[in-house]
Structure formats: structure tokens, C-alpha cells
Amino acid sequence: MRKMSTLMALLITGYILGVLNFLLMPKYYIAFGLKGFVLSLVALGVGLILIYGELEATRKTRYLIHEFMVKVSRLPAITIILLMFLMLFGAINLYYSGFALIKLFDLGPTMLILLLLVIVTLIWLFLIILRGRSVEFIGILAVLFIVFAFVSLFLMRAQVYDFVRSETALNYLNSYRHAVLSFDHPLTARGTIMMLITVLLSLGLGAGVYYVLGSFAPSDLDFRKLLAVVLLLQILLSFTAAFTTVYAIGAAYQSYETAFNNPQIPSEKSMKLFMDFHKLEDYGGKSNQSPIKAIETFYLIPDIIRESGIGGSSAIIFLLMGSLFLAGFTTLIVLVEIGAQISAEMFQMKRNTSVSFVSGIVLILSAAMMVSGIKVMFLAALLGVGGLIIALEGAPLLVGVSPVDRRLIGVGVLASAVIGLISLRTMLSFKGSYIPLGILVGLLLFLPMLFNNYLMAGSRRGR
DSSP, rough: OOOHHHHHHHHHHHSSOOOHHTHHHHHHHHHHHHHHHHHHHHHHHHHHHHHHHHHHHHHHOOOOOOHHHHIIOOOHHHHHHHHHHHHHHHHHHHHHHHHHHHHHHHGGGGGGHHHHHHHHHHHHHHHHHHHHGGGHHHHHHHHHHHHHHHHHHHHHHHHHHOOOSSHHHHHHHHHHHHHHHHOOOOHHHHHHHHHHHHHHHTTTTTSSSHHHHHHHSOOTOOOHHHHHHHHHHHHHHHHHHHHHHHHHHHHHHHHHHHHHHHTTTTTTHHHHHHHHHHHHHHHHOTTOOOOHHHHHHHHHHHHHHHHTTTTTHHHHHHHHHHHHHHHHHHEEEEEEHHHHHHHHHHOOOOOOHHHHHHHHHHHHHHHHTTTHHHHHHHHHHHHHHHHHHHEEEEHHGSTTTSOOOOOHHHHHHHHHHHHHHHHHHHHHHHTTTTTHHHHHHHHHHHGGGHHHHHHHHHHHHHH
């Protein structure tokens, strides 16, 4: 039982601690400081209410997810919506995991499609060959990811303080470090809502994962203790990523200042270093910045470390980008596994076929993100309608004979819906012609609800 609890904790940890913990949470922890952290705990609480309810509902009824949607809530259309959102979420995780390897090995962007194919092939092989041992494998990767993240932070801290020599660069570094642990920074409406939706999405809600995990969890597993451990790890990893970004800002300014004062360094390189520093400064200082732009900015960190000449730069980049890759990779394995289980149940597929189906769709969508407009559309869809998908995911717990506390679940669903509606409006306020198209793509995910009665009739005929 202790081994099963540990494996489930590592499985959920590996799934939850994904790319958003690295790419977006540091921005809001720096911009808002401890005010943002305290406020993020509210969203974490909402998310954990829904997660616990989904886990308990399928564990107590012993129904699989689609079976639960049909027999308990009578909402089979929601299973299709969750599967589609899962594949979109998986594609984004795959893309940014592959991009982490691009930065790790300093490769050209043309290599990305090959890396995406290699990653998906590895996941397919792991899930087909390991089968019942996949949980242990994900657990090992989760431990590796956590170790990499903490070691990279401490290594980078030591090297950056040796590297940063000028008083101005040191002031930048210390002011941003102080910002993370300060209550002095004001909250902004746009930044706050983007932080809240990021927190909910970083919990992995919206993809139906917890319904599936609950269906095979042991009856005496204490989910409350397990989720408490996962919550603590997520907070620690988010702060780790925030401080890593802080040290990168200090190194970026020192790199620019050194290049600017060295006549032997071409002015073009000095200007590039200055622009990179300015982008990182906006990342941490402008809470109203578009989250789509912020995600791209994070990937400047390995470039800055590489060009700055910091001691141990190769090791720092390896650990930092290795952590980011493992964060996305472990999440992606779980998404493909869960997507395969849902597909097998819904469409009566064999396991190998369902794994191939889900991984193939994820690969195609991720490869499409190499077109910048499509990438913006997918991210806008994720951030714009993610809260509404999460609210819809929790809705089946409020109907039928679901064995959960509906009052608490109702609070979680309502809060997710409110955050979702405001985040949709907020995303539309950002500039970019592809953002409204992305919102439209996200809203199209809800179309299966129009055919729910037809799907219910089909389910009865199937029985």
C-alpha cells in the first residue's frame, strides 16, 4: 500500500508539474511577489477541490470515465470534449518540450520537427513495451525532474554571483530577487486573471485525467495526503523556476554591460544582449504582458547563459532545459496514456491502436505549431477557454448519483467558470489577429454538447 501511494504521488506529481510551471508561473511570482503567491493559493484550492472530487467519484463508483459520464451524469459529450482538449494540451506540451531540447543542444529550429517525432516515438514505445510498468517509469522521471530543477537553481545561483560584478547588475539581480519575497508589488486585473488561469491549467485540469486515475486507485489510498504532497512540490518548483529567472536577469544585464564596455565586441552583439535583457526585464516587471509573448521570452535564458560566459554554463543549461524537458515529457506520457484509455473505452479500440491514435494526433497538432500563427491560436485557445473546460469537467459531479460533496464541487465549478469567462475576455484584449481565431477554435471544442442526447441514445443502443 505504501508503494502504491508513493507511485501515485509521483505519477500525479510528474503529470501536474508541467511546462507552465516553468514558462509562466515565474513571471507572476516575480511581478506580484508574495501577494501573487497568496492569491494563487485560492486557485490551487479550487483546483484541488475538483481534482479530489473527480478522483473520489470514479474510485467509489468503480466506473471508467466514459461509463461514469453515461451512467451517472448522462453527459457522454463531455468525454469527447475532454479528449479533444487533452490532445490540444498534449500538443502544446510536446512542442515546448521539444523546444527545450533545441535550446539544450543549441540546434536550429528546423530540427524541431525531428525532435517532436523522436519524443512521440519514445512515448509510444514506453507505453506499448512497459505497459503495466509505465507508472514506475514516470515516477523515476518525476524524481529526476525534481532533482534537476533544484540542482540547476543552486548551481546557477553560485555561478551568477561570481559572474555579476557591476553594482548596477547586482542591484538588478537583488531587486528582482527581493520582488519574489515581497508584499510591495501591486496586483493588476489583467495579470491577476492570467495568473489564476495559469494555476488551474498547471494542475492539469480539463483533460479528464483524474477521473481515469480514480477508476483504478486502491480503495484505501488517502488522496488528501497525496494531494498535499503534490501541492507542496508544485509550490517549491514554481519558486525554483522564479528564482532561476531572477538570476538569468542579473546575468543578462551583466552580459550586456560587459559587451557594451568592450570595444572588441561588435555593436550588433551588444545590442542583441541588451534586447534580450530588456525582454527578460519585461517578463518579470510587466504583469500585463501577453502570456503568449512571455512564454517565448523564457527560452532566451539558455541563450543568455551560453553567450555570457558564466562559469559552468553548459551544466546550468543542461540542468535547466533538462528540467523543462522532463516536466513536459512526464506530463505528455500521462496525457497519451489517459487519452489512449479514454479512446479505447469510447471507440472500442485495442490498446496499441488507441495509443497510436492519440500520439499521432498530438504529433500532428504539435508539428502545426511550427507555423507561428497556429502556435498563437493554440495557446490562445488553451488560455482563453481552459477555465470553461475545467468548469465543464467538474459539472458531471453535480448531477446524477455522484458520491461527492456537491456543495464544495459547486464552488469549484462556479469559480472555474468565472475565472474562465474573465480569462476569455482578457485574452481577447491582447493584440494579435490570431488570438480571436484561437478563442474561436477553443469554443468549437464545446460543439459535442449539442449532440449529447444523440450520444446518450447511441450508448443505450450499444448496451
